[in-house]
Amino acid sequence: xxxxxxxxxxxxxxxxxxxxxxxxxxxxxxxxxxxxxxxxxxxxxxxxxxxxxxxxxxxxxxxxxxxxxxxxxxxxxxxxxxxxxxxxxxxxxxxxxxxxxxxxxxxxxxxxxxxxxxxxxxxxxxxxxxxxxxxxxxxxxxxxxxxxxxxxxxxxxxxxxxxxxxxxxxxxxxxxxxxxxxxxxxxxxxxxxxxxxxxxxxxxxxxxxxxxxxxxxxxxxxxxxxxxxxxxxxxxxxxxxxxxxxxxxxxxxxxxxxxxxxxxxxxxxxxxxxxxxxxxxxxxxxxxxxxxxxxxxxxxxxxxxxxxxxxxxxxxxxxxxxxxxxxxxxxxxxxxxxxxxxxxxxxxxxxxxxxxxxxxxxxxxxxxxxxxxxxxxxxxxxxxxxxxxxxxxxxxxxxxxxxxxxxxxxxxxxxxxxxxxxxxxxxxxxxxxxxxxxxxxxxxxxxxxxxxxxxxxxxxxxxxxxxxxxxxxxxxxxxxxxxxxxxxxxxxxxxxxxxxxxxxxxxxxxxxxxxxxxxxxxxxxxxxxxxxxxxxxxxxxxxxxxxxxxxxxxxxxxxxxxxxxxxxxxxxxxxxxxxxxxxxxxxxxxxxxxxxxxxxxxxxxxxxxxxxxxxxxxxxxxxxxxxxxxxxxxxxxxxxxxxxxxxxxxxxxxxxxxxxxxxxxxxxxxxxxxxxxxxxxxxxxx
Amino acid sequence: xxxxxxxxxxxxxxxxxxxxxxxxxxxxxxxxxxxxxxxxxxxxxxxxxxxxxxxxxxxxxxxxxxxxxxxxxxxxxxxxxxxxxxxxxxxxxxxxxxxxxxxxxxxxxxxxxxxxxxxxxxxxxxxxxxxxxxxxxxxxxxxxxxxxxxxxxx
Numbered sequence: 001x002x003x004x005x006x007x008x009x010x011x012x013x014x015x016x017x018x019x020x021x022x023x024x025x026x027x028x029x030x031x032x033x034x035x036x037x038x039x040x041x042x043x044x045x046x047x048x049x050x051x052x053x054x055x056x057x058x059x060x061x062x063x064x065x066x067x068x069x070x071x072x073x074x075x076x077x078x079x080x081x082x083x084x085x086x087x088x089x090x091x092x093x094x095x096x097x098x099x100x101x102x103x104x105x106x107x108x109x110x111x112x113x114x115x116x117x118x119x120x121x122x123x124x125x126x127x128x129x130x131x132x133x134x135x136x137x138x139x140x141x142x143x144x145x146x147x148x149x150x151x152x153x154x155x156x157x158x159x160x161x162x163x164x165x166x167x168x169x170x171x172x173x174x175x176x177x178x179x180x181x182x183x184x185x186x187x188x189x190x191x192x193x194x195x196x197x198x199x200x201x202x203x204x205x206x207x208x209x210x211x212x213x214x215x216x217x218x219x220x221x222x223x224x225x226x227x228x229x230x231x232x233x234x235x236x237x238x239x240x241x242x243x244x245x246x247x248x249x250x251x252x253x254x255x256x257x258x259x260x261x262x263x264x265x266x267x268x269x270x271x272x273x274x275x276x277x278x279x280x281x282x283x284x285x286x287x288x289x290x291x292x293x294x295x296x297x298x299x300x301x302x303x304x305x306x307x308x309x310x311x312x313x314x315x316x317x318x319x320x321x322x323x324x325x326x327x328x329x330x331x332x333x334x335x336x337x338x339x340x341x342x343x344x345x346x347x348x349x350x351x352x353x354x355x356x357x358x359x360x361x362x363x364x365x366x367x368x369x370x371x372x373x374x375x376x377x378x379x380x381x382x383x384x385x386x387x388x389x390x391x392x393x394x395x396x397x398x399x400x401x402x403x404x405x406x407x408x409x410x411x412x413x414x415x416x417x418x419x420x421x422x423x424x425x426x427x428x429x430x431x432x433x434x435x436x437x438x439x440x441x442x443x444x445x446x447x448x449x450x451x452x453x454x455x456x457x458x459x460x461x462x463x464x465x466x467x468x469x470x471x472x473x474x475x476x477x478x479x480x481x482x483x484x485x486x487x488x489x490x491x492x493x494x495x496x497x498x499x500x501x502x503x504x505x506x507x508x509x510x511x512x513x514x515x516x517x518x519x520x521x522x523x524x525x526x527x528x529x530x531x532x533x534x535x536x537x538x539x540x541x542x543x544x545x546x547x548x549x550x551x552x553x554x555x556x557x558x559x560x561x562x563x564x565x566x567x568x569x570x571x572x573x574x575x576x577x578x579x580x581x582x583x584x585x586x587x588x589x590x591x592x593x594x595x596x597x598x599x600x601x602x603x604x605x606x607x608x609x610x611x612x613x614x615x616x617x618x619x620x621x622x623x624x625x626x627x628x629x630x631x632x633x634x635x636x637x638x639x640x641x642x643x644x645x646x647x648x649x650x651x652x653x654x655x656x657x658x659x660x661x662x663x664x665x666x667x668x669x670x671x672x673x674x675x676x677x678x679x680x681x682x683x684x685x686x
Numbered sequence: 687x688x689x690x691x692x693x694x695x696x697x698x699x700x701x702x703x704x705x706x707x708x709x710x711x712x713x714x715x716x717x718x719x720x721x722x723x724x725x726x727x728x729x730x731x732x733x734x735x736x737x738x739x740x741x742x743x744x745x746x747x748x749x750x751x752x753x754x755x756x757x758x759x760x761x762x763x764x765x766x767x768x769x770x771x772x773x774x775x776x777x778x779x780x781x782x783x784x785x786x787x788x789x790x791x792x793x794x795x796x797x798x799x800x801x802x803x804x805x806x807x808x809x810x811x812x813x814x815x816x817x818x819x820x821x822x823x824x825x826x827x828x829x830x831x832x833x834x835x836x837x838x839x840x
Contacts, residue, residue: 244722251718279804350804358801365793373786380773380782388778393710395719395771402786530703 002067005055006146009096012048013136015041019129027122035122042110042125045132046103053100056093056145060086066162068149069093075168075589077560085179086169091318092145094182098299099135101183102190106132109194109219120212123201131193134325143318168589171561177237185230185257189295191223192260195267196292199285203336206343213274216288218649220271224264225645231257232638243595243610245530245626247634250399255378256298259371263291266367269360276422277357278347282337283364285344289333294371296326301378352424359417366413370406374399404457408464411519414512415441415468418475436474441467461523465516472509472516479506499647507648514644517637524605524630532612534620544627546607547571548580553621561585563596566611566621570600582611582623605629702744705757709744710771711737719771720744740765 023038025031056069060083065071073086073093088094106128113121139145150158172178195216202212234257239247248254267287273280300322350357376383377394384392419433444466445459453459480494489497499506531543540549549569556563568580583596600607608626615622706721713736720740740761747757762769773779 246722249718249722346804348804349806350801353801361797361801365797369786369789369793372789376785377782380785384773384778384782390768392773392779392782393768393771394773394782395710396722397708398772398782401772406790530700532703 001055001058001062001064002146002148005052005059006140006144008048008051008055009136009140009144009146012045012052012099013133013140015045015048016129016133016136019045020126020133023122023126023129027126038122038129039110039114039125042129043107045129045136046107046110049096049099049103049132049136052139052146053087053096056096057084057087059146060084063166065164065166066149066160067145068147069145071149071163071166073166073169075166075560077589078166078169078174079560081176081179082169082174085173085182088182088186089169089173092139092143092147094186095135095143096139096145097182098186098190099132099139101186102128102132102135102193105191105194105219109197113215117211117215120198120201120205120207123205124197127197127200128193131197134321138318138321142321166589168560168587171585171587171592171594172241174560174587174594175237175241177233177240181230181233181237184226184233188223188225188227188230188257189260189298191219191226192264192288192291192295194219194223195288199288200333200336203285203340203343206340210274210278213271213284217268217271220264220268220288221645221649224261224268225642225649227257227261227264228638228641228645231261232635236635239631240597240599241595243597243612243624245528245608245610245624245628246525247631250374250377250396252378253298253302255374255399256294256301259375260291260294260298262367262371262374263287263294266364266371267291269367270364273357273360279350279357281344281346282341285337286333287364289329293326293329293333294375296322296329300326354420354430355424356417356420356422359413359420363410363413363417366406366410370403370410373402373406377402407519407522408457408460411461411464411468411516414515415464415471418509418512419471433471433474437467437470440470455526458523458526461519465520465523468512469516472513475509476506500650501652503650503652504648507644507646507650510644510647511641512644514637514640514642517633517640519637521630521632521634521637524628524633527629528626530624530626532622532624534615534618535623536620541623541625543625544605545572546577546625546627547574548609548623548625550621550623558585560589561587564611564614566609566623568598568609568623570607580607580609582609584611584613601632603630603632606631701748701754702741705744705748705754705761706737706741708758708771709740709761709765709769712740712765712769713737 019038019041022034022041026034026038059067059070060074061080063070063074063076069090069092070086073089074083078086086093088097109128110121110125113124148160149163151161153159198212198216198219201207231254234254235247238249267284270280270284270287274284300319352358377399380394381391384390415437419430419437421429441463445463448459448462453462476495476498479498480491483489483497483501484491484494487494487497499510529543531541533541535541535550537550537552540547542548547570549571551567551569554565554567556565562585564584564586565581566583568582570577570580578600580598580600582598584593585596586593595610595612598609600609606626606628608628610624610626612622612624614620703721707719709720711718711720711734713734718737720737743764744757744761747760752760758770767774773782775783
């Protein structure tokens with residue numbers, strides 16, 4: 001099967017080469033058969049990548065320990081479930097997995113648009129084949145997952161050997177979320193390839209109109225949704241497994257996953273400027289280019305070990321290939337841009353400084369500043385080593401200090417933006433739109449203060465969250481009132497009806513609501529408490545309102561590991577609440593161990609208990625207890641964000657006719673300012 | 687143990703980790719804070735031995751009655767300036783702090799310039815390039831207006 005797999009991989013490489021070269025020839029000659037053959041080669045590439053990936057999975061399932069990759073990432077006792085995760089737990093496998101996910105996107109694009117957008121698709125096909133070609137080159141010639149296990153002999157060559165059992169999977173990866181976090185995040189990273197291909201293709205082909213924006217927006221949202229889920233699942237995994245009490249440590253690889261998310265978010269907003277007003281065309285194209293390049297950079301940071309990281313289980317010297325690829329992409333983008341710059345000429349003027357347009361400009365500004373600040377902070381240790389010879393540490397406190405103010409500014413804009421009208425907002429409508437939310441926000445701040453919140457940033461954050469939440473409720477209320485008046489349905493039905501009439505706008509509001517919840521959770525970090533103590537059996541430790549009694553310890557033999565457990569009774573205000581069982585797991589296959597955190601989670605706070613180890617001198621177990629307020633809001637907020645994105649992806653029920661140039665945000669549209677000659681009709685998006 | 691003493695112990699440990707999160711774990715294998723070190727792999731995940739030693743030292747300093755600032759100073763003196771988890775606000779480290787401020791100022795300046803240019807942009811550009819959009823007949827426009835009116839009335 002390993003020979004079969006590597007054969008499929010090399011064949012995929014050949015087909016990708018054809019799809020790329022043949023595709024370019026097809027664009028030049030415009031020969032229909034050539035166009036068709038290039039497209040079908042592209043589909044064949046995907047089929048072959050699927051075959052190769054399935055072969056590797058098969059090797060894991062059948063415990064084939066003559067393949068080097070299987071030996072280093074699996075063993076016989078590993079459950080079938082985690083053998084799937086073993087596929088992407090190392091360098092070679094995760095690169096193949098990258099190709100696999102990209103192939104799913106590529107094949108969907110090629111099949112969906114096979115009879116549409118005839119001018120554009122050959123370009124898209126070539127660009128996608130180019131990206132696939134790069135990853136297939138790596139998988140075939142640099143880091144092959146099918147390499148046989150070999151031992152060097154005296155003659156300088158290798159003898160093939162097979163082992164009886166493998167080294168096992170890294171214990172921190174043996175956790176259910178590790179089976180869904182990487183596929184999600186990778187689906188995000190790879191998904192941004194599609195908008196990139198469409199943007200570059202439209203620019204190269206000088207494709208008329210804003211069609212590519214419509215095509216791209218949907219794919220960007222899919223990728224963005226996966227990226228969001230991937231980031232949050234990763235955060236939850238870090239929280240539940242690593243046992244340091246937090247979920248975001250500004251680790252280089254975490255930062256790398258945030259960068260394309262930030263630029264992708266910026267694009268999803270600024271794209272509306274182009275749809276509605278024909279503005280910011282250059283900016284949008286470059287945002288898409290940048291997002292894709294940041295995805296490649298993210299993969300580079302994860303793989304190369306340029307910056308040390310918690311994700312160091314996937315390192316090697318493969319970085320140079322990625323740097324080369326990044327430079328090629330940059331070169332192609334620059335060349336395409338300078339060649340066809342005039343195609344991106346903007347159409348409109350800014351009517352007023354107080355308008356939706358300016359709020360989008362500032363939204364993009366803040367997102368981009370955050371992105372560049374995180375990027376330069378992440379790379380700063382490397383820069384400082386180049387310039388001064390010694391590494392300067394840039395840790396979590398730095399990133400927090402820089403990003404908390406930016407995050408608050410963004411939250412502020414999240415509330416303000418949707419209340420401002422396109423073109424210009426009258427003072428009258430400003431008053432009407434802002435009166436309620438501003439009052440509610442200030443009130444929220446005052447209540448927070450009297451409830452004992454004294455941290456300035458947390459107080460501002462809570463206040464802003466109330467403000468933004470009120471603006472969203474107000475938007476739903478005003479819209480639903482109109483629907484209700486006409487259909488006399490209930491409020492709930494009216495809200496659903498309203499949302500289905502304009503999924504994009506109201507789905508967006510749901511996403512904003514999810515972000516508000518996430519920000520509430522983030523602000524909770526200001527009030528974290530922790531205590532660590534060596535605890536004899538039968539004694540207690542107290543933190544906040546809780547008292548924890550260590551009743552006993554036990555040991556469980558599982559198939560793949562031995563678990564040492566603490567049996568802890570939790571009491572709140574002297575009353576027993578529940579039992580918690582924090583664990584340490586020892587994995588004999590690779591002599592490693594991992595923690596299993598026990599969490600008692602409520603909307604108010606998490607009680608987070610870690611069994612931190614046994615002191616060998618006095619045989620006393622160490623317990624590490626945290627109180628992390630409001631953490632649950634982050635996970636629930638994440639779910640709301642994903643839900644909102646899915647709503648926004650649903651096509652609007654009836655194609656609503658909207659006046660593109662006079663789109664006004666809330667229910668207060670002023671129709672007097674329409675200039676008939678400049679009105680264009682588009683589908684009902686907001 | 688009297689309740690007061692227990693509280694003191696809890697606070698002390700919280701303080702230790704607070705201070706520890708401002709110091710870099712000096713094992714040279716990670717870029718994490720001593721108070722938040724969570725090595726993956728290795729002997730076991732969780733604070734490595736170096737981080738643990740550093741936390742114990744902080745405990746000792748606290749027990750000696752030092753303030754947070756004094757503890758940090760003592761630790762930095764012992765492990766060198768690189769032990770501080772933030773870049774120093776002097777020398778090359780200052781660059782790290784100035785960068786985000788420069789981005790924000792530069793970006794804001796750029797936005798202002800762009801806005802000014804957009805304000806001045808002649809309307810004629812809009813009319814000329816509307817060739818890409820769909821031309822609208824007066825009846826369709828009237829219908830669209832009516833629908834917008836219907837959708838938006840309060």
